[in-house]
Structures are given as C-alpha cells and as structure tokens.
Amino acid sequence: MGENLAGLVARRRDALGDVLLALAVLAFAVPAILTGRSFSLMPVPEAVRLAVTSAAAAAVLTRRRTPWPLVTGTSACALFAGQLVPLTLAAYALTAGRRGRHRLGAVAALAGVYVVVDRVNPYSAHAPLLAVVSAAALVCLPALVGHWVSRYRAMIRELRESARAGEEQAAALERRRIAWELHDTVTHAVTVMVLNAGLIQDADDPGEIRKLAGNIEDKGVRALTELRELLTALRSSDLPPSAESVEGIPRLVEEGRATGLRVALHYEVPEEALSRQAGHTCYRVVQEGLNNVRKHAPGADVQVVCEARGDTLKVSVVNSGGAVDGGEDRAAPVRVPAHEGSGYGLTGLSERVALQGGRLTYGPTAEGGFALDASIPYRPPERPAH
Numbered sequence: 001m002g003e004n005l006a007g008l009v010a011r012r013r014d015a016l017g018d019v020l021l022a023l024a025v026l027a028f029a030v031p032a033i034l035t036g037r038s039f040s041l042m043p044v045p046e047a048v049r050l051a052v053t054s055a056a057a058a059a060v061l062t063r064r065r066t067p068w069p070l071v072t073g074t075s076a077c078a079l080f081a082g083q084l085v086p087l088t089l090a091a092y093a094l095t096a097g098r099r100g101r102h103r104l105g106a107v108a109a110l111a112g113v114y115v116v117v118d119r120v121n122p123y124s125a126h127a128p129l130l131a132v133v134s135a136a137a138l139v140c141l142p143a144l145v146g147h148w149v150s151r152y153r154a155m156i157r158e159l160r161e162s163a164r165a166g167e168e169q170a171a172a173l174e175r176r177r178i179a180w181e182l183h184d185t186v187t188h189a190v191t192v193m194v195l196n197a198g199l200i201q202d203a204d205d206p207g208e209i210r211k212l213a214g215n216i217e218d219k220g221v222r223a224l225t226e227l228r229e230l231l232t233a234l235r236s237s238d239l240p241p242s243a244e245s246v247e248g249i250p251r252l253v254e255e256g257r258a259t260g261l262r263v264a265l266h267y268e269v270p271e272e273a274l275s276r277q278a279g280h281t282c283y284r285v286v287q288e289g290l291n292n293v294r295k296h297a298p299g300a301d302v303q304v305v306c307e308a309r310g311d312t313l314k315v316s317v318v319n320s321g322g323a324v325d326g327g328e329d330r331a332a333p334v335r336v337p338a339h340e341g342s343g344y345g346l347t348g349l350s351e352r353v354a355l356q357g358g359r360l361t362y363g364p365t366a367e368g369g370f371a372l373d374a375s376i377p378y379r380p381p382e383r384p385a386h
Contacts, residue, residue, distance in 0.1 A: 014064065021089060022060040029053040029083040039082040039122055049081040056086050063093040070094075071106055078117045084138065087114050091139045095146035107143040111135040176351060182227075187345065189223030191291050195259040215258065245279030246271055249286050249306055256290045261302055263290070268307040273379050281356050281376060282306060282315050288345050289317025289372040297321075300369060313376045321368025346372075 032038045033049045056073035063070045074086035114135040196212045256263045300319040353360040358376035
C-alpha cells in the first residue's frame with residue numbers, strides 16, 4: 001500500500017504540486033474576503049471577489065501548459081480582491097516555462113499592478129518607495145528565479161540529449177567493431193577452407209590430400225578459437241589474446257601461396273614500435289586484400305608491401321590485371337566460389353584504419369589490377385644516443 005502510494009506521488013508530483021498551490025491561493029485569499037479584510041479598486045460584491053479568487057486558483061492548474069490564464073487571473077485577483085501574493089506565483093510561472101521578450105513585458109506589467117494595488121491598500125504604509133521595493137522582491141525576484149530554472153532545465157535537456165547521442169554513437173561503434181572482427185575472421189577462414197577443399201578434389205597424391213585436409217582442420221580450429229575469444233571480449237575495448245598482429249603477415253602470404261596465389265612480400269616493420277591495435281589493423285589490411293584477390297582475381301600476381309616510412313606505416317596489396325602464363329611452379333587453378341560481394345569488408349576496413357588515425361584507399365590500377373593501400377601512423381623506435 002505504501003509503495004503504491006509512493007509510486008503514485010512520484011508519477012503525479014507536478015500535478016499534486018499545482019493542486020497544493022491552488023489550495024494555498026484559496027487559503028490565503030478566501031478568509032481575508034470573508035472577514036472583510038480584502039479591498040478592491042472599485043466596489044464589487046463579495047461574491048465577485050470570491051469568483052475572481054477561485055478563477056485565479058483554477059488558473060494555477062494550467063500554468064505548465066500556458067501561464068497566461070494565471071497572469072490574467074492573479075491580476076484580476078489583485079485588482080478586485082486586493083490579494084497580491086498570487087502575483088508572485090504568476091511571475092515565476094511566466095518565466096519558468098519559456099523565454100521571450102513579451103514575457104519580460106508581462107512581468108513588468110505584473111510589477112506595475114502590484115505597485116498600484118499596494119498604493120491603495122488600506123493596510124499598507126502608502127510609501128511609494130516601499131511599494132516599489134516590495135514589487136521588486138515579490139514579483140521581479142521570482143521572475144528571475146523562474147528564468148534561472150528555465151535555463152537550468154534547458155541545460156539538463158541538452159546534457160541528456162548529448163549523453164543519449166553519445167551512448168548511441170558508442171553502441172554503433174561497438175556494433176561495427178564486432179562486425180569487423182566477425183567479417184575478417186569468418187571470411188578469411190571460410191575462404192581458405194573452401195579453396196583447400198577445391199584443391200583436394202584435383203589432387204591425386206595421398207600425401208598432398210592429407211596436407212590440404214590438415215590445413216582445413218587447422219584453419220577451422222583457429223577460426224573457432226578466435227570467435228570464442230571475440231565473444232568473450234565483446235564487453236571490453238581490448239583485442240582478444242589471439243588477435244594477430246604484423247608478425248602474422250608472412251603466414252598470410254604463405255597461406256595464399258598454398259592456395260594457388262603467386263604472392264611476393266616486402267616486409268620491413270619495427271614490430272616493437274607498434275601498438276596492438278595498429279599491428280592488428282595492418283594484419284587485417286593484408287588479410288582483406290588477399291581475400292579479395294582469391295575471390296576476384298585468383299590468377300593474378302600479387303605484391304604485398306608492409307614497411308615503415310618515417311612515422312607512417314605503409315601497407316599495400318596490389319594485384320596484376322590477370323593470370324600470367326608460362327609459370328612452371330604455379331599452383332593448379334583454384335575454383336573460387338561465386339561471390340557477389342557485400343561491400344562490408346572494405347567499408348569496415350576503412351573505419352578500422354580511420355580509428356588508428358590512418359587512411360585507406362583502394363581502386364583499380366592503370367594496368368587493370370586492383371590496389372589496396374593503407375597509411376597508419378605509429379611511433380618510430382628511439383635511436384640510442386651516441
């Protein structure tokens with residue numbers, strides 16, 4: 001019972017507050033009218049004074065939607081019933097809602113009503129300066145408080161909207177980060193496994209078949225391990241423990257050669273100067289480039305470059321325009337599965353490189369091939385002082 005009552009009060013707090021203020025207006029004005037201690041700028045019956053006071057109290061209930069009925073009602077209550085305190089509530093309600101020049105003019109009008117009524121009040125000292133000071137204290141000051149409350153509420157709304165936008169942006173970034181890792185892990189593993197399975201169908205040597213089957217098993221186990229560690233690390237911004245770095249690039253090249261690609265590697269990277277994130281990004285660039293060659297240009301020659309130039313790490317995967325004839329040591333042609341391309345690989349890779357402060361470019365070459373280039377900032381190793 002107590003919890004239900006507390007919940008009702010919390011939900012209806014504003015409405016209950018307005019009801020209490022309306023009752024306060026009635027409690028302040030009605031006894032004065034009934035005991036003859038009220039006055040008016042013009043002679044009106046007691047019933048009219050009570051009606052005007054009731055209308056002012058009822059206008060309190062509408063002040064959150066629009067303050068103008070309260071301004072009109074309290075002004076009438078002051079002029080025809082001599083009650084000045086409701087003007088204080090009207091001045092606050094006028095500026096606590098919204099800002100505007102016309103509202104400042106209305107506050108000045110309320111202050112003028114206060115001074116006029118106070119001057120004819122038979123129970124006041126009739127001092128002009130005192131009337132002005134009272135109007136400033138009981139009308140202008142509440143209006144200033146209302147203005148401050150309005151600014152404070154606007155600031156709170158902006159902070160909440162900013163926090164909500166930040167949370168949505170962080171959630172979107174996390175979803176993209178998960179998508180990058182899943183795409184790179186699954187796509188690479190499945191592509192290599194499919195290509196090895198295609199080679200098995202063309203192989204006659206039992207030893208070669210066992211080797212290719214072992215490659216499929218090894219790649220499948222590694223992909224499952226990466227996926228489990230990725231799922232474990234989803235709540236953290238850290239990379240999974242098994243996340244590959246630049247030292248895994250030569251192995252990617254060897255895997256490409258084993259599946260029929262002709263890949264040349266130029267590798268010159270100071271691994272100790274790279275962060276885990278930067279090294280992992282370099283690895284993903286080469287992985288995505290080789291995967292795209294497998295899918296779209298399996299007969300092309302490929303040049304992989306990973307080298308440091310100043311404070312920038314250059315990573316590129318460039319393939320020629322097509323197959324090159326005459327190679328005796330070339331692996332057997334590989335059947336590549338049909339693939340329409342989702343476009344998520346290069347898009348996610350661009351975002352991944354951008355997070356490292358780098359830049360990714362890709363597109364056709366003049367020779368009819370395709371180039372994937374990334375520039376990633378890093379901290380060069382310090383040279384020992386002589």
